[in-house]
Amino acid sequence: MNSLLAEIRHNRMLWLLVFVPITFIAKQLNHEAHTLLFILSVLAIVPLAALLSHATESVAAKTGDAAGGLLNATLGNLTELVIALTALRAGEYMLVKASIAGVIVTNTLFMLGMCFLLGGLKHHVQEFNRLSARTQAGLLFLATIALMLPSAIAGVDAIDTVAQAGYIRELSLGLAVVLIAAYALGMLFSLKTHRDLFASAAHGEEDGEAPLPIGVALATLAGVTVLVALTSEVFVESVQQAAEDFGMSQAFVGFIVVALVGGAAEMASAFSGARKNRLDLSVGIALGSASQIALFVAPVMVLLSYFIGPAPMDLQFWPGAVLMMFVATLAAAFITVGGRSAWFVGVLLLMVYLVFAMTLYLLPPKVA
Amino acid sequence: MNSLLAEIRHNRMLWLLVFVPITFIAKQLNHEAHTLLFILSVLAIVPLAALLSHATESVAAKTGDAAGGLLNATLGNLTELVIALTALRAGEYMLVKASIAGVIVTNTLFMLGMCFLLGGLKHHVQEFNRLSARTQAGLLFLATIALMLPSAIAGVDAIDTVAQAGYIRELSLGLAVVLIAAYALGMLFSLKTHRDLFASAAHGEEDGEAPLPIGVALATLAGVTVLVALTSEVFVESVQQAAEDFGMSQAFVGFIVVALVGGAAEMASAFSGARKNRLDLSVGIALGSASQIALFVAPVMVLLSYFIGPAPMDLQFWPGAVLMMFVATLAAAFITVGGRSAWFVGVLLLMVYLVFAMTLYLLPPKVA
């Protein structure tokens, strides 16, 4: 516990933790002040993400980079899981799907791009475990293909609408079962039969931060995750109204804002790994988290919609989202094939992300 | 001849050869018993495929893995060629095209996926000749692009229907000539000027099976090929009616069933190669056979349709088939780029194949 307090004193960013109770108090006092609650909840999520990042790294130090990466991805995605669950219960399936697609695109373009840029500004050329990155990029590519196939088939075929709705629903259910089975086998593969493939190629110098003891780290992981969940709920409730006040389209909010804020925890870890020349950790977080969304979060939402949603949810995405997911995972696969990076590679990924964001921001309202 | 009989006694699967004469007799007795003939012909094709596989391996042992792979692909595709020719003469162009697309998708996803899975369950990590695999994957990718270009252009453009029909027919004819020329140059490349590129990287341990003498092997190849052809014809005649009885859509039959049964011979060889850690042979069969369908079988069908079909056949595919071919060859190219595989890579390829199969199985009847 002392080591945790020392950590908070040491790291100025964690002083923002004061916004966590402020957010909850503000929510009690006036739950209609959407724009204020939106800003407060974002300010509260940032230090929680940083704390989560440090705790996860402490655990990762004991378990190896790849297992640590998986851990990060699993816990980092809790935020997205909570957001999606809240939206699912309210029947806002459009937001659920937009945030699923948005996380995949944001992780492969923005998170990976920023890692390459930040790491590249400090290190001339960075190397990472090519084999592990290829496996993860391949996994993500195939997972994304499977995820978007119903939408793509529905897009290219002229099936009449009534038959199509039933067809897409059946297909989405079958797809959800296949994706979850693949996810379970993937866990078996990366954690058990082929752990060795996920070992990291290069270890950067350690910085001054002492890792938390394993007990404190695990307790912090659990406690902070709960706080992230509670704060995320305030964020979800306020984000829609606040977006309108700021003049952002619904598609932009679901795709970009939810994905960026929801992924803050993982990004802090991934960027820190890149700056420490531990790009394996960064690539593992970015691609692993995106795969987990496609193989685990998305199908779980479909299955849960039969129990807690107002109606079954299918996996038919907006055609533009399908295109963006396809292009983003294709780009990630190309970029990671060589196992090396430099700052300009990051710039290019960020450029494509920026173009995607512009496209969504300018989108005429009717489509969103 | 003795060595062939010894082989049949040794290998229990070959006892199924008894279904070959049974199929022909059943056909003579009652050629309307479609479901029975369908099952009998499948049971007859399996041992023929196995025998063909052993004979091909015996020849391949003399000529190197890659030439053996080409041999396998050429002879293995005889089944598909016979099926396609039968359908072409009957004017069932939908079935011809579905089986062309189906073989490409089945080889790159199912056959390659099963090879990686079966080989990976026995060997921790398998290596294969990266250069040869990349060349073959690149060849297949470009061949598929060329094959599906007319459909893709027709899909994205709003040309009026009458002008389009003539346009697509002219384009298909020109395309057929280009594809066959590329196929001939490819033969020159892989068999003559650059044989060395197709040598294999790793040779597994030999199992107990003695290779057939070259004379017996060649005679077996010839004889069994004829039997496969005859049995395939029974299969083709019965498959449509049997499919309806089993409740399968036409698209599913052409795409999945014809490709799986038609490719049984090659699959037996490819799977056996993978289990013996000779993944070069397996990858060579899977990708080589798919390329041969795109570069040789497809254009030959177009050209022959002018002579033996009721009307000229074009190369315009159903949009969903175009998408599946594109994605499947893209996935194969990604997966083989590194020259290594493990069981989970196979699982992922099979997952995508399963999703494709589900998509086709659930397809509302009107589209099929």
Place this chain on the structure above:
Amino acid sequence: MNSLLAEIRHNRMLWLLVFVPITFIAKQLNHEAHTLLFILSVLAIVPLAALLSHATESVAAKTGDAAGGLLNATLGNLTELVIALTALRAGEYMLVKASIAGVIVTNTLFMLGMCFLLGGLKHHVQEFNRLSARTQAGLLFLATIALMLPSAIAGVDAIDTVAQAGYIRELSLGLAVVLIAAYALGMLFSLKTHRDLFASAAHGEEDGEAPLPIGVALATLAGVTVLVALTSEVFVESVQQAAEDFGMSQAFVGFIVVALVGGAAEMASAFSGARKNRLDLSVGIALGSASQIALFVAPVMVLLSYFIGPAPMDLQFWPGAVLMMFVATLAAAFITVGGRSAWFVGVLLLMVYLVFAMTLYLLPPKVA
């Protein structure tokens, strides 16, 4: 100056330089003789391109292959820049866009394919700097993605036409700014911070040609560039009418003819590099030039259209062109991933290009 005259005497192709003054005189005498002017201007551009190629190689000999490649790409694209500017001033935006898309496709399929074929016929297997090629292919892929995103989104979405026009125009303007920023950063990367990554892997034997002294080379570069510009203008004015006389569609002219003639200068350099086993130079020219069109020429045209065009130009391409650009850059990325080539790889790229050309040539007139 003497070395330049010696070069002209030495190289028979340069005797075609006589067509440069002939073109200008013919233009003065009868500026309506479109077909004659078209043929004369093509005959004049070829030797100018060759001279430009030799001068560029002389400078490249002093600066390293990659910087020479960039130099080549920059100067080679002057032709396309002039053509595009002429068309822009006349408000022929269709031709501007077709030539932008056409150069990307022609460089990645035809130029790269011919390099691999010509080099491969002389050398069994050629190696090139894999890392540099991957970086350039990745750059081109991401640049093309960004360039065609507005078209792709507009293609898949059912936005009503009035809202869409404004949306696409705003998006094109924003995109132009992002692309130019990425281009500037790319220059900084390849010429300053990471020059070392662009060093070449293999140097072929030098042939007999003596490089021009640096002063003469630079003066030749400048002077010949001006002549190319003047000749190109005659070419642009005559090409449309001549195309009709030859029965070619507008799409074919913009996409294929303009790109081939406009790229003649770079092609001479790239092919010569390939034959001398300096494939790094060739790949650098082909991919670098295509990237420069996407990241620099295209956005400059958009921005200039606000000043010198009759109306703002957007970046919405014909759907078939989007598909071709996507497929071509994807193919280039796959083909260059391994850092090796042989003649058949070139054949395959040329096959796809031929299929594209056929598709455009046969296109019914209304679409073009």
